[in-house]
Amino acid sequence: MPANRFRSRSYKRIHKNTPGGANVLRYKKKKPSKHVCAECGKVLHGVPRGRPYFKI
Secondary structure: OOOHHHOOOOEEEEEEEOOOOOEEEEEEEOOOOOOEOOOOOOEOOOOOOOOOOOOO
């Protein structure tokens, strides 16, 4: 049974083949969406789509 944080769909499920031949399930954070213009909705070029983080 996976940990509770992995049961939500905020993590992407990736099937990986290990060198031993086993097929295991890995969990990765989803890629954030591209930034769009607030007026027209077009994709803004040159704006990185990094994950948000907080400085402490």
